[in-house]
Amino acid sequence: MPAPALRRLALTLAATGGLALPLAAQEAGGIAVEQPWARAAVQGGVGGAFMRIENRGAAADRLVSASSPVARTVELHATVRDGDVMRMRPVQAIDLPAHGAVQLQPGGLHMMLIGLNRPLSQGERVPVTLTFEHAGSVAVELAVQGAGAGGMAGHSAMPR
């Protein structure tokens, strides 16, 4: 296997929790979740979670909710820049067009883990269940990065 392909495989494995976690765990019903990650955060506080969600199916779908055992509740949010004032707003759902993808990233759409019952520490993995209107539940593991990380470490493809 050429080196770039090996590297891609390594990245895929890293993004899906390593060899121990079956790849299928992050793909269900035509929904694929890539590079799910979260920022380190303090207990009792909030954590931001980000990922790329791809709808490989021929029908549109929507991410309608998320939950995690580490958080009292998980909300879907959008950060809106209004001049130099930053506003965060809950969104009801995140639309996934057929054969389309959406990027959850700092400064845009993201998940907010609210009421953390323990700290999120860099280097660990945190389970989150995503619920889609059609695809149902998809379990993913967030790779916890630094508190102010802009993306997953080592993933230069992450847009800034």
Next chain:
Amino acid sequence: MHRNLSAPGLALALFLAPAAYAQPTDRPPAAVPGETALPQGVALGGAFSLTDQAGRAATDRDLRGRWALLYFGYTFCPDVCPTELQTMAAALDALGPELGERVRPVFVSIDPERDTPERLADYVALFHPRLIGLTGSAAHVAQAARAYRVYYARARPGDGDGYLMDHSSFIYLLDPDGAVRGLFRPGTTAEDLAAALRRRLP
């Protein structure tokens, strides 16, 4: 109360509106991308009386004697504030130990109701070992925000402690006398901020 927009806050919102910075032709160009011209004829900065993450009284005078980077935000902010604090931390790291040590990074809460000194202590440690966290009574925080023309308002009631805050998101560069010498808009990169610091620090 759904919005706690105070009169000073409103004045600031107007003041910080993009139009205030629209293509000034009679001002020097911004030093780095992301840097915005200091407002003309408007006092920026001044006295404040707050509490640091160890519970000690901290005033603007305690910041004197060194340069400082100041950011106003809140710890229940999972997206914007961590990005800006990381930018500050990375810029200081990029300066190297000698130059970086000459600049104090400071985070001022605009959410004193939730941001106790204890919470700030946990939070600031995530970003930089020298990051100072400041909070205080609602009145003292409002006074500090007013001095720096920071706009903030509660965006929604939320479930108990689940409310969100809207806030202006500038990084302020203060000189050792406490005067504001630079203003950086949200999204300024750590590289550009470090470049601005290298130019300013004699």
